[in-house]
Amino acid sequence: MLFHGPLNSYVAAFIVVLMQVLVLWGSSSEARLIPQPPLILSYHDGPLLGGGGAVSVNILWYGDFSKAQKNAVRDFFSSIETVPKNHGEGSNSIMSGIPEPVSVSSWWSVVGQYRDSRGRSAATSLRLGTESADSAYSMGKSLSRGDIECLVDTIDDGEEEGGLNLVLTLDDVTVEGFCMNSCARHSVVGPAARAKSGRPYAWVGNPASQCPGRCAWPFAAAQEYGPRNSPLSTALVPPNGDAGIDGLIINMAAILAGAVTNPYGTGFYQGDESVPFEAATACMGVFGPGAFPGYPGKLTVDQITGASFNSHGVNGRKFLLPALWNPSTLSCNVLTITS
Numbered sequence: 001m002l003f004h005g006p007l008n009s010y011v012a013a014f015i016v017v018l019m020q021v022l023v024l025w026g027s028s029s030e031a032r033l034i035p036q037p038p039l040i041l042s043y044h045d046g047p048l049l050g051g052g053g054a055v056s057v058n059i060l061w062y063g064d065f066s067k068a069q070k071n072a073v074r075d076f077f078s079s080i081e082t083v084p085k086n087h088g089e090g091s092n093s094i095m096s097g098i099p100e101p102v103s104v105s106s107w108w109s110v111v112g113q114y115r116d117s118r119g120r121s122a123a124t125s126l127r128l129g130t131e132s133a134d135s136a137y138s139m140g141k142s143l144s145r146g147d148i149e150c151l152v153d154t155i156d157d158g159e160e161e162g163g164l165n166l167v168l169t170l171d172d173v174t175v176e177g178f179c180m181n182s183c184a185r186h187s188v189v190g191p192a193a194r195a196k197s198g199r200p201y202a203w204v205g206n207p208a209s210q211c212p213g214r215c216a217w218p219f220a221a222a223q224e225y226g227p228r229n230s231p232l233s234t235a236l237v238p239p240n241g242d243a244g245i246d247g248l249i250i251n252m253a254a255i256l257a258g259a260v261t262n263p264y265g266t267g268f269y270q271g272d273e274s275v276p277f278e279a280a281t282a283c284m285g286v287f288g289p290g291a292f293p294g295y296p297g298k299l300t301v302d303q304i305t306g307a308s309f310n311s312h313g314v315n316g317r318k319f320l321l322p323a324l325w326n327p328s329t330l331s332c333n334v335l336t337i338t339s
Contacts, residue, residue: 001332003098009150033109036295039270039332041325046266048116049200050123054081054165055260057130057164060155061073063137063206070097072240072317076249077128079104079313092248104313107253110324110333111279115266123260129163130156143159143169144176152201164200164259168252170245171206179211186259204252205231208244215266216247218287218320219307236296239318246320252321254280268327283332291323291334301335310335 049055055075061070082105104126110126132155139147148167155165169175177185183205190198205215212220219238238246258278261268269276286296287309299308302318309318326333 001088009070010150016289032042037273039277039325041268041270041277041279041282041327041329043268044262044266045117046121047334048114048120048267049164049260049263050121051162052112052121053328054125054127055123056157057126057157057256058163059131060151060156060165060167061131061133061135061170062143062151062167063173064135065133065168066221069206069242069245071247072242072245073252074128075315075317076104076253076319077096077126078315079198079311079317079319080108080126082107082282083316102311102335104311104319104321107311107321107324108333110259111257111260113326113328115327116267126256126260132154133154135244137173137193141172142174145185148175148185148203148299149187149201151330152189154174157199164202164256164263166201166252166256167203169203169205171208171210174210175203175205178205179214183207183211183247184255186255186263188264198264199296202252202255202259204248204255205260206244206248212243215251216243219246222294236299236308236320237306239302239305239309239320240305250320251320252318253319254284257324257329267300279324280322282325286334287320287337289334296320296336310337 005211006127022124061075061251063333065114106127108298112121114122116122130286134154136152143151151167152165155167157163184203185201186202188198188200207215207220213222218236220243235243240246240249258269258276261279262276265273265276269278269280271277285291286291286297288299291297296308297312299320307318310319321335323332323334325331
């Protein structure tokens with residue numbers, strides 16, 4: 001069973017939210033906001049990953065990723081485990097001097113609020129496990145879903161129970177369904193896809209050269225969703241200087257949250273189980289306060305680089321991360337950096 005994201009969920013969410021946001025009231029030309037019932041991710045009585053602890057993520061780099069690209073991803077994982085200190089001191093951000101940093105770890109803390117039928121929380125943290133590289137493209141540059149699962153089987157996971165294997169593909173690698181109906185995907189390999197004995201995995205592609213407007217938005221113009229000179233057609237500056245890798249990190253963050261809270265298709269989701277709304281895809285396209293379809297919301301902007309972000313990480317990193325559905329508030333939890 002495959003759980004896609006975020007592209008097909010984005011399209012669905014775009015339509016749903018657009019229909020919900022504004023309606024014409026009677027014959028008046030005034031568009032009025034109509035309160036809508038909260039989106040609920042139902043729990044389907046299955047296991048979550050983590051058991052209240054940390055989950056190890058083992059990465060296979062498929063393609064010749066640069067050192068800078070790898071370090072950005074590594075720092076994302078390190079940032080989940082660490083609250084950055086003194087990020088405001090000497091910072092170039094317009095939001096310097098914040099006493100409580102809005103961090104990657106605080107973003108992930110929402111995932112820890114998901115609980116299974118026994119009251120155990122999903123993973124409260126992620127840690128980087130093993131890393132392996134296939135820079136020689138051993139299976140070529142055009143991969144099927146079956147090929148991805150074969151690559152998953154090559155990952156050294158140390159036979160750690162409850163871990164998650166992750167395949168990252170470079171932007172010169174085409175993957176079945178990539179850019180057409182998904183930017184990332186999580187599923188399970190093993191004899192029983194819906195059983196706890198199966199091994200969860202995720203795949204994420206670098207969209208830089210294939211579909212940046214679809215899978216690296218808002219760091220690439222998404223003109224297919226709107227007219228020219230609209231917010232959709234304006235690309236934001238990526239915080240790590242690479243629209244492809246910053247887009248990959250957004251999609252990776254989203255799919256990891258989904259994989260932890262719905263690893264076997266029996267966790268938290270809404271809708272069709274084959275194309276579900278999950279922890280992040282339920283809030284697709286929302287990055288800051290005031291977001292609406294085509295507008296990511298109000299974001300923090302670095303005064304020097306002009307980069308847009310909403311969270312701080314280790315080593316001075318800044319990231320843009322998607323909103324997560326919060327099971328405690330039954331709403332999308334948006335990261336907000338307050339001056």
